[in-house]
Structures are given as structure tokens and as C-alpha cells.
Amino acid sequence: MLVGPSDQNPICIASVIVSHLQVFFFGFGWLFFMRQLFKDYEVRQYVVQVIFSVTFAFSCTMFELIIFEILGVLSSSSRYFHWKLNLCVILLILVFMVPFYIGYFIVSTIRLLHRQRLLFSCGLWLTFMYFFWKLGDPFPILSPKHGILSIEQLISRVGVIGVTLMALLSGFGAVNCPYTYMSYFLRNVTDTDILVLERRLLQTMDMIISKKKRIAMARRNLFQKGDVNNKPSGFWGMIKSVTTSAPGSENLTLIQQEVDALEELSRQLFLETVDLYATKERIEYSKTFKGKYFNFLGYFFSIYCVWKIFMATINIVFDRVGKTDPVTRGIEITVNYLGIQFDVKFWSQHISFILVGIIIVTSIRGLLITLTKFFYAISSSKSSNVIVLLLAQIMGMYFVSSVLLIRMSMPLEYRTIITEVLGELQFNFYHRWFDVIFLVSALSSILFLYLAHKQAPEKHMTP
Amino acid sequence: EARFCTEKYEDRFQYTHKLKYLSFSGVGKSSLVHLLCQNQVLGNPSWTVGCSVDVRVHDYKEGTPEEKTFYIELWDVGGSVGGASSVKSTRAVFFNSVNGIILVHDLTNKKSSQNLYRWSLEAVNRDLVPSGVLVTNGDYDREQFADNQIPLLVIGTKLDQIHEAKRNEVLTRIAFLAEDFNAEEINLDCTNPRYLAAGSSNAVKLSRFFDKVIEKRYFIRDGNQIPGFPERKRFGGGTLKNLHYD
Numbered sequence: 001m002l003v004g005p006s007d008q009n010p011i012c013i014a015s016v017i018v019s020h021l022q023v024f025f026f027g028f029g030w031l032f033f034m035r036q037l038f039k040d041y042e043v044r045q046y047v048v049q050v051i052f053s054v055t056f057a058f059s060c061t062m063f064e065l066i067i068f069e070i071l072g073v074l075s076s077s078s079r080y081f082h083w084k085l086n087l088c089v090i091l092l093i094l095v096f097m098v099p100f101y102i103g104y105f106i107v108s109t110i111r112l113l114h115r116q117r118l119l120f121s122c123g124l125w126l127t128f129m130y131f132f133w134k135l136g137d138p139f140p141i142l143s144p145k146h147g148i149l150s151i152e153q154l155i156s157r158v159g160v161i162g163v164t165l166m167a168l169l170s171g172f173g174a175v176n177c178p179y180t181y182m183s184y185f186l187r188n189v190t191d192t193d194i195l196v197l198e199r200r201l202l203q204t205m206d207m208i209i210s211k212k213k214r215i216a217m218a219r220r221n222l223f224q225k226g227d228v229n230n231k232p233s234g235f236w237g238m239i240k241s242v243t244t245s246a247p248g249s250e251n252l253t254l255i256q257q258e259v260d261a262l263e264e265l266s267r268q269l270f271l272e273t274v275d276l277y278a279t280k281e282r283i284e285y286s287k288t289f290k291g292k293y294f295n296f297l298g299y300f301f302s303i304y305c306v307w308k309i310f311m312a313t314i315n316i317v318f319d320r321v322g323k324t325d326p327v328t329r330g331i332e333i334t335v336n337y338l339g340i341q342f343d344v345k346f347w348s349q350h351i352s353f354i355l356v357g358i359i360i361v362t363s364i365r366g367l368l369i370t371l372t373k374f375f376y377a378i379s380s381s382k383s384s385n386v387i388v389l390l391l392a393q394i395m396g397m398y399f400v401s402s403v404l405l406i407r408m409s410m411p412l413e414y415r416t417i418i419t420e421v422l423g424e425l426q427f428n429f430y431h432r433w434f435d436v437i438f439l440v441s442a443l444s445s446i447l448f449l450y451l452a453h454k455q456a457p458e459k460h461m462t463p
Numbered sequence: 464e465a466r467f468c469t470e471k472y473e474d475r476f477q478y479t480h481k482l483k484y485l486s487f488s489g490v491g492k493s494s495l496v497h498l499l500c501q502n503q504v505l506g507n508p509s510w511t512v513g514c515s516v517d518v519r520v521h522d523y524k525e526g527t528p529e530e531k532t533f534y535i536e537l538w539d540v541g542g543s544v545g546g547a548s549s550v551k552s553t554r555a556v557f558f559n560s561v562n563g564i565i566l567v568h569d570l571t572n573k574k575s576s577q578n579l580y581r582w583s584l585e586a587v588n589r590d591l592v593p594s595g596v597l598v599t600n601g602d603y604d605r606e607q608f609a610d611n612q613i614p615l616l617v618i619g620t621k622l623d624q625i626h627e628a629k630r631n632e633v634l635t636r637i638a639f640l641a642e643d644f645n646a647e648e649i650n651l652d653c654t655n656p657r658y659l660a661a662g663s664s665n666a667v668k669l670s671r672f673f674d675k676v677i678e679k680r681y682f683i684r685d686g687n688q689i690p691g692f693p694e695r696k697r698f699g700g701g702t703l704k705n706l707h708y709d
Contacts, residue, residue, distance in 0.1 A: 042572045198556050205516055205557075209536055212518040216500070216534070220520050263515065270513030270553065277549035 014078035021064055022057050029056030033388075036372050041384050048385050051093075051101060052392045058090045059399035063360045066406065069417050070353045076417075083421045084151075091154045094396045095132070098389055100125045105385045132157055139429065155400065156425055160433070162401025165394060167434045169370065171441025174305040179449055181298025183286040189279045197276060201269040208262045211255050218252055309442050312435040319432075327352045328411050348411050356409060363402055367395060404430050492567050495620060496537050498656060499669075514540045514557050521673045533677055537565075563614045563676035570619040570633055570650060576640055583615070583644065614675045615646035616668075623652040647672060 030053040034043070043049055065083055068074055103124030107117050136157045179185055285291045327348055371391045378387060407418045407427060419427075493515070497503065500517040519535045540557050566583060568576040619637055634650065641648035649665050651658035659666050 040574055040578075042574055198553075202556065205514065205538075209516050209518060212516065213534055216518045216520050219501075266515075267513045273553045273556075274549050277552045281549060 011075075011078040011081055014074045014082060017074070018061065018064075018082050022061050025060040025064075026053045026057040028060075029053035032056070032368065036368075037375055037388060037391075038384070045105075045385055047101065048105075048388055051098060052388060055090075055093055055098065055392045055396045058086060058093065059396055060364070061086050062090070062399065062403055063364075066356060066360075066403065066410075066414075066418075067353065070349060070356060070410070070414050072349075079417060080421065083417060087151060087155070087421060090396060090400065091151065091158065094158060094393060094400070095129075095154055096125075098393045098396070099128045102386060102389045102393070103128070105389065109382060109386070135160060139433075152422070152425060155422060158397050159401050159404050159425070159430055162397035162399075163405065163430050163434050164437050165398055166401055166405070167437030168441045169367075171438045171443075172445045173366070174301075174308055174438075175442050175445040175449065178298045178302035178305060181294045181301065183283070183291070183295050183298075185453065186283055186286065187279055189276050189283065191280075194273065194276050194280065197269060197273050201266060201273060204262055204266045204269060208259055208266065211259045211262070215252060215255055215259070305442070309439065312439045312442075315435045316432070316439065327355060327409070352410055352414065356406060359406060359409060360402075364399075367398055371395065401430070405434060492539050495567060495618065496539050498659060500537060502656065502659075514538055514554075519673075521670075521677070523674055523677050535673060535676070561613055562679060563616070563672070565616045565618060566644065566646070567618045567620060569621055570637070571621050571624050573636075576619075576637070579617070579640070579644075614672060614679060615644050616672045617641045617644060617646050617648040619648070619650040621652060622650045622658075623655065 030049065033049050033052050037052075038049075061082075065079060065086065068079060100121060104117065104121035107120045107124065136153070139156075139160055286295060330351075331348055371394070375384075375387060375391060403418065404422070404425070404427065407415050408431060496515070496517045500519040516539070517537050519537060521533050521535050523529075523531045523533050538557060540554055564583065566579045568579055617637070617640060625633055637648055637650065647668050649668055651665060657663075659669065
């Protein structure tokens, strides 16, 4: 039992607890970076790893403070203090540090600007700040009585970007999830299809090889005839090559063009074969018990997806924003309509804790998985630093906006701290914006998946 | 006269040999293949999707009276060794009748060399693991490589990007690696053709390697059966594959 006569003591103790947890989150971010993201690359700039882990640690601390709020851990003044502190640090990271380092690493890869690295990265950062600031103009996010560099200004803009990202991912995820889970959408792929495609691929490779052999042989002949330089050098060399072209060389360019076309074809065939193998594996997976379970889940998620799209449309059309959170509404329903009496305060606290906890954990996990997939898909050994920092930026903005939106899922008494700390943000705007972007994203994903699905069987039908 | 020479070459080019490249993406296989086949530096290397092939004209036993000219096909197979099994299954198509393997890694990236073990297992053991999924997780067995009849060559790229101070340490590590594979090793920079200039030790090693590949392929056909040689597929054309490590 901690007894503190003055107001300072609880804050100190709270700081100790919070900082311990922060170290834990930092370690988790560090391990994730090392084991998952960078498992095929060598970490040469440790700054990148530190920044990523720090962003992750402070974002998780925000969620942890929400949980503390619900559970009533630590005194409210210390919670408030830590909220403010954490928010300042995270805004500092997201608006100053990460963009600056992104600019620095981008400039480092361009050899020309190598000497004036710092100068150019400052320039890039200033450009970023300009656009970042301009972002706030078309949106009615603030009451116009705040200063230039206040928390509200920065967080409102970060919130806009983050909410857009969340809604995009959420919309695509809501549509893609039933599409991948349900076996209804699986194309029928037989072993013969795969064999046919493989044979075509190998035939194409053989054709490429025979043409390249001819080119190599012709080039060797030219070389041995004394034409040491195939490439014309200098002005007179060019004139000479234009006027006196060897009889075989026009043939060569023609063959080279054919080879280029065949190589493009071979790439297409390769990707199609990979696609067929993947589909075949999915078909086999769907026959297993786990596959059937996911199939059932897919039907459930498709209903959920349709419902969410419907609700988003209703919200936008009727310009309505939910007033009560699901927990309180659920309790109201059980108390009023079902007549079950129970300790409202106690249960609302625990249920909110569980609900909010689940939301937090799934959004963190979902984001990390998406980031990892994205990173594997687009990174190469040269651009890995820049991409990881971009991902850290996205992650930070995503988590900050989750805090904005999560407010709606909590009962009124727990919302106060967020409202207090974040000041006079127009929270309703963010929810509306989320609905709009979610709708756009979900509908375009449906369109995109429909087109992709339609196009695929036609490709395999062609002989 | 040109025509006569052509016909004569045609006669000699009876057998073609497939060579396979195994390496990481971003390592510089495409530049390497271009350098080996066309003796020129690749101007604009771009991402390799799937498999790309190039052909090198090689003089077997150059300078001796038994000199013969052969085609060597270099297959540059892309993909990650720990990647999706659908990609692995597709890759398995290219793994048939390999005559030699070139393992390419990035000297500045330690992890690319560590994964070479898994790559070589995938290629050498393709008969034991037809699904393309590796049973081991990177541990290798020296015995397997002792029995292995397929000639191996280890090439390290981006030599110019290593600082002088660290060079010795890196080169020692690579020497151990090559010993594990029972293979020769070459370290170079693909943007500089002088590393493979005629007469240099690298060029000699390369030439010897190609000769070994041709011997294994050409002389087996004459009836000398080497025990344990996996002879599943048709014998037409050996493949030297470049295992690409993405």
C-alpha cells in the first residue's frame, strides 16, 4: 500500500512503473525489428532500429495509459501528467525526428548529394513540414483559438493522416478477409493446368536460350573477325557504324527484340505458375478441418463487412454520430429489456477493459503483420532503412489516431482524460472522416477484387 | 568463310550445359551473369522476376590441342529461400538436370552467405524433398557435400564496398564458407570487369570451374557412371543454375 503525503510522490512512483513498462515495450519493438523485419538484412545503422523501437514503445505506452485509466491504477494526476508527457514525446518523434531521418537516409542513397547531406535533409524536412501544415487547412478540425505550435495543432493533423490510414486498411481488410477465407471464391485448379503452364514456361526458356546462343555465336564471330569494339566510340565511330553495318548485325537487333519479348512472356508465365500453385495449396487447405473452420468464419465476416458498410453509409447520409459506446448500450439493453440486474459500475469497468484490450491488441498485431508483409514485398537491401522508417512513421500515426477513435468505445467516465489531454479536437469529425474513407476503401476493394477475379480464369483459358 | 566457321561451331556445340545461380536479391546476380556472358558491365540492373537465362561461349581446355567450344547456359533463378511454398514449387521446375551450381552472396551482408547453406540443400536435395520444402533449417551436413557430384562455386560480390580494415576478416570467413561447400571461391565487384580480366587468378578459377562442369556432363554421357548421381530427368542439357536469394 503506497502512502504519499505530498502530490509529488505518486507521480514519482507512477513514473517508475511507466518507465519500466516502456523499457519492456522498447525491448519488444527491438526484438520484432531484429527477428521479423530485418531477418534477411544486416543492420548497419543502429539509429534506425532505435527509432523504430522508441516509436513502438511510446505508442504502446499510450494504450497502457488508457488501460490504467479504465482500471483506476495510479492516481489521476499522475496519469494526466504521463499522458501529457507521452503525447509530447510522441509528437516530437513523429513530426521532427522520423521525417528528418527519412530525409537523411533518402539523401544518403543519392551519391551526388553526399557531401551536403545534412543541408539537403533539413531542406526535405522543411518541405515535409510545409505540406504537413497545409494539411490542416481544408479540414474543420480545430476551433481557431490555438497557437501555432500547440499539441492540438500537431495532433489534429497527425490524426487526419492516421485516421485515413486506419480507414483504408480497415476497408480493404474487411473486404479481403472473407474473400481469402471463403472457399467459394477459389478457382478450380487441377494438376494438369499446372503441368501445362510449366511446360509452356520451360518451352519459352528454351526458345530464349536458342536465340541467345545465336546472338552469342554471332557476337563471337564479329569479335574474331577483328571488330574488337562492338560499341562505336566517338563521332566517327558512330558514322562508320551507321553507314557500314555488318550484314549480321540487323539480324542481331531483331533477335534481341524477340528475346526481350520472350523474356517478358517468361516472367508472366512464372508469376501465373506461382499463382496456380498458391491456389492449389489453398484448395488443399480448405479441405482440412482448419480450412473448413476458416471458411465458416469467412461467411461470418462477410456479413459483418456488409453490416459495417451499411452502417457507414447510414452514418454519412443521416449525419449521425453514435452518442453512447457499445458497452453502456449493451448494459442498458440487458438491464432495461432483459431485466437482468447487476452492478453496472463494476461490470462496465471490466467489460470496457476487456473490449478495449481486445481492440488494442488486435490492432497492434494486425498492423505489425501488415507492416511486415509490406516490408518484405517492397524492400531491397538499398532502401530497407528508408522503408523501415516510413513504416515507423505510419505505425506511430496509426496508434495515435487509434487513441482518438477508441474514445468512442469507452464509457463517458473514462473518456474524460483523453478529452482533457487532447483539448478541443472535433472528435466527431474524425469519426465522420473514418466512415467516409472506410466506405471508399471498401467499395474500391470490392471492385478491384471483382476485376482481378474475373480476369484470372480468362488468362488460363487461352491456349 | 564466315559460314564455314559457323558450321564448324555448330558441329561442336552438341552439348549445352546448364549452370545455376543461387543467391540473394540485391546481390548482383544479373550484373554477374551479364559480366560472365557478355564481358560487359550491366548498365541498368533491374529487379529479376522469375528466372532469366543467359548463354556463355566457353572454350573447354583453352590453349591445349583438345580445345573445344561449348555453350554454357546460366540460369538465374529468383526467389527467397524462406519464401512462400508456391514460389518454391515453381522454382523446382528449374532445378532439373543441374550440371553445376554457382552460389552468389553479398560480401557486405553476412546473412546472404548464411542462407547459402539452405539454398544448396534445396538444390542438391531436390530429389529427396520434391515438395521444395526444406527439412532442415540451415544446418548442413558435410557428408552430403562430400558425396555431391555437382561442382559448386562460391562468388562474393560488392568487394569494392568493403573497407580495407574489414577486408581480411570478411575474406577469412568466406574462405571457411567455401571450404564447407568443398568449392572454389571468387570475390569480385560486378561493375568492374578487371576482376575477371584474362589471365587473372579469378579468370583461371572460373575457367577451371566451367571445365569441371563440362567434364562431369560430357564424360558421363560416354558411359562412365558415377555412383549416386541423381539421374531422374532426361539427359539433354546440363544446367548450371544461379540460385537467387531474394
